[in-house]
Amino acid sequence: MEERLMNEKTTAELENLRGLIDGVDQQLLHLLRKRLDLVAQVGAVKHGAGLPIYAPQREANMLAKRREEAKAMNVAPQLIEDILRRLMRESYLNEKDVGFKQVKADLGHVVIVGGEGKLGGLFSQMLTLSGYEVRSLDKDDWLNSEAIFAGAGLVIVTVPINITCDLIAQKLTNLPANCILADLTSIKTAPVEAMLAAHSGPVLGLHPMFGPDVGSLAKQVVVVCHGRDSEAYQWLIEQIQIWGARIVETESTKHDKAMQLVQAMRHFSSFVYGLNLYKEEADIESLLQFSSPIYRLELAMVGRLFAQSPELYADIIFAQEESLVAISDYLDNYSQALSLLKSGDRDGFVAQFEEVSRWFGDFAPQFQRESRAMLQSVNDMKTG
Ligand SMILES: C=C(O[C@@H]1C=C(C(=O)O)C=C[C@H]1O)C(=O)O
Numbered sequence: 001m002e003e004r005l006m007n008e009k010t011t012a013e014l015e016n017l018r019g020l021i022d023g024v025d026q027q028l029l030h031l032l033r034k035r036l037d038l039v040a041q042v043g044a045v046k047h048g049a050g051l052p053i054y055a056p057q058r059e060a061n062m063l064a065k066r067r068e069e070a071k072a073m074n075v076a077p078q079l080i081e082d083i084l085r086r087l088m089r090e091s092y093l094n095e096k097d098v099g100f101k102q103v104k105a106d107l108g109h110v111v112i113v114g115g116e117g118k119l120g121g122l123f124s125q126m127l128t129l130s131g132y133e134v135r136s137l138d139k140d141d142w143l144n145s146e147a148i149f150a151g152a153g154l155v156i157v158t159v160p161i162n163i164t165c166d167l168i169a170q171k172l173t174n175l176p177a178n179c180i181l182a183d184l185t186s187i188k189t190a191p192v193e194a195m196l197a198a199h200s201g202p203v204l205g206l207h208p209m210f211g212p213d214v215g216s217l218a219k220q221v222v223v224v225c226h227g228r229d230s231e232a233y234q235w236l237i238e239q240i241q242i243w244g245a246r247i248v249e250t251e252s253t254k255h256d257k258a259m260q261l262v263q264a265m266r267h268f269s270s271f272v273y274g275l276n277l278y279k280e281e282a283d284i285e286s287l288l289q290f291s292s293p294i295y296r297l298e299l300a301m302v303g304r305l306f307a308q309s310p311e312l313y314a315d316i317i318f319a320q321e322e323s324l325v326a327i328s329d330y331l332d333n334y335s336q337a338l339s340l341l342k343s344g345d346r347d348g349f350v351a352q353f354e355e356v357s358r359w360f361g362d363f364a365p366q367f368q369r370e371s372r373a374m375l376q377s378v379n380d381m382k383t384g
Helices: 008-049 056-072 077-098 118-129 139-149 161-171 189-198 230-242 252-279 284-289 293-305 310-318 323-342 346-360 363-380
Strands: 109-113 134-137 152-157 180-183 203-208 221-228 246-249
Touching: 008 077, 056 077, 109 118, 118 134, 134 139, 139 152, 152 161, 161 180, 161 189, 161 310, 180 189, 180 230, 189 203, 189 221, 189 252, 203 230, 221 230, 221 252, 230 246, 252 293, 252 310, 252 323, 284 293, 293 363, 323 346, 346 363
Parallel strands: 109 134, 109 152, 152 180, 180 203, 221 246
Antiparallel strands: 203 221
16 A cells, blocks of 8 residues: 555655665674674573573663663663663573583482473473483372382472372372472462471472463572471572572461462452453454553453463462452452442542552552553554
8 A cells, every 4th residue: 555655766765775774684683693692602601600691780781881872872772771681581591502500419300299280391391401300290100109209309399289288298208308398389388387297308388470481580580488407408599590580588478468469369350350351242353453552461461361271270269268358358449449430429539549549659650661661562562
């Protein structure tokens, strides 16, 4: 269509400029190749020295300098920052090609109970890339479990939450005395207690705060709840940090309380949102056509839930009885807010809104800034 409206001169000019742009893009591509090669060399040096690829301080310095230079060249600083951040993500992904430093060489092997699960698979991959021998123990392997556990230096339990504690109590009572017992469950109090009761050696609870589809652990958070004998498993914490993750140490009760909101309530309301679209027989195709970027992001958040296993979400939502309180409170607040609407109390709504804004404080503008970048990339992803 565009071409039809143009006269020959315009067409020639555009063709010429587009050719030049193609040339610049090709140069960019060559520069990217060059950068990837240099980063790979950095990766090899760091690997040799046992350093993690992810270097937050170097990144901050580099970004600050490039932003300054961009300003001086009349290039939007955010543009170079976006590009460099995307490139750095690539650097973390490529680290998997060289592998990671092994912090504890004399461990013996690792057993992942539930290694065929997605998260188990991810940890198995990361440990293997770090030089450990990893064996998976799944449903059909219990007859051989004695042989599998013999000589193990680390056992990681990553099975559905609703069977975690029983499995620990019934099947993990005869591990080698010095073996470390850890779990990856998304609640911590009950599993850590069960591990402490079943095993007299080192125990720790871990909660990776991400799904198994992350390409790299760089910048991801892993929660650690200490159980027993932390010197014995300090190396594991260092190993996880070498993978680029940030460790957040906390009390299991505090963690579990946060999960009632961060996971149970949040996922439950996403579930209801999806349920509601279904019951309203919403036409997703046309909703997408009318969608603003924030709505699209919200649909993505809700829709991705239904691309995953219902058991996983049932486990997370049903994991703690206390979550029922958080979820019921949400319903109460919804009802109260709805009554403002029903009674046409616009002023009441505005007053309530302002009260919540004040409570959010500096977080509100912070979240607005963060979402701006996300919304822009949501918009970039559009193809039509
Ligand atoms: C390449 C390095 O490693 C990582 C990747 C970086 C990059 O892609 O520029 C920068 C810092 C590190 O997180 C480095 O340390 O220079």
